[in-house]
Amino acid sequence: MINDTTIDVLSIVKLKRDTHIQSFDCGDSDSNSFLIDDAKDYYDQLMGVSYLVEYKEKELAAYYCLFTDKIVFDFSDKSDFKRKWWQKFNKKNKIHFKKHRKNYPAVKIGRLAVASNFGGKGIGRFILDAVKLMLIENRNIGCRFLTVDAYKNALDFYQKNGFDFLSTEDENEDTRLMYFDLKDVIQSY
Ligand SMILES: CC(C)(COP(=O)(O)OP(=O)(O)OC[C@H]1O[C@@H](n2cnc3c(N)ncnc32)[C@H](O)[C@@H]1OP(=O)(O)O)[C@@H](O)C(=O)NCCC(=O)NCCS
Numbered sequence: 001m002i003n004d005t006t007i008d009v010l011s012i013v014k015l016k017r018d019t020h021i022q023s024f025d026c027g028d029s030d031s032n033s034f035l036i037d038d039a040k041d042y043y044d045q046l047m048g049v050s051y052l053v054e055y056k057e058k059e060l061a062a063y064y065c066l067f068t069d070k071i072v073f074d075f076s077d078k079s080d081f082k083r084k085w086w087q088k089f090n091k092k093n094k095i096h097f098k099k100h101r102k103n104y105p106a107v108k109i110g111r112l113a114v115a116s117n118f119g120g121k122g123i124g125r126f127i128l129d130a131v132k133l134m135l136i137e138n139r140n141i142g143c144r145f146l147t148v149d150a151y152k153n154a155l156d157f158y159q160k161n162g163f164d165f166l167s168t169e170d171e172n173e174d175t176r177l178m179y180f181d182l183k184d185v186i187q188s189y
Pocket residue numbers: 001026027028031111112113114115118119120121122123124125126148149150151153154155156157160
């Protein structure tokens with residue numbers, strides 16, 4: 001677990017076209033190359049905003065990328081299973097029956113990666129906490145859930161940070177769709 005002193009020396013910087021990106025290695029080549037090759041194009045095309053987490057304002061410790069998303073219920077699928085799943089989702093997340101919708105606003109964590117030499121120090125958790133706070137504090141736009149297509153090797157990491165699986169249908173896929181109810185942060189205040 002990272003100690004407060006270390007958290008104090010982490011800063012979050014929004015990545016823009018002219019931002020200098022240092023070399024970065026988190027052990028996952030897709031995540032490495034997204035930052036180096038794609039993140040600025042996503043920014044220019046309004047498709048995703050990336051944030052750099054810097055250690056002592058000079059060393060690149062981690063990055064993440066966010067874009068809008070939604071949790072959708074497919075009403076064309078009339079199966080009882082889907083309908084019951086949706087009822088269960090509404091009940092579990094205590095969504096008032098008057099607010100039941102076929103989709104709910106969300107923000108997706110498109111990428112989240114911590115440099116290997118900074119791993120296991122609580123920086124991943126620091127990022128998730130910062131994103132949750134940013135979304136509920138600003139409240140410039142309605143957003144109820146955080147979502148992520150989680151890599152298999154990161155499922156426990158997200159579960160430890162309060163994320164749940166949306167469905168069992170992707171159990172055998174390379175990534176699993178997980179979500180976090182931002183209302184939980186407000187209630188824990
Ligand atoms: C997954 C990743 C983001 C975790 O970052 P991190 O800074 O090392 O994680 P933290 O130190 O904040 O860990 C928080 C908790 O999750 C646990 N955890 C972290 N990574 C884990 C993993 N891969 N599997 C199981 N538990 C994990 C930690 O043990 C810790 O638990 P604790 O509170 O009980 O001690 C990082 O390993 C990474 O960037 N991996 C490569 C890219 C990747 O897989 N990204 C996820 C994309 S979906």
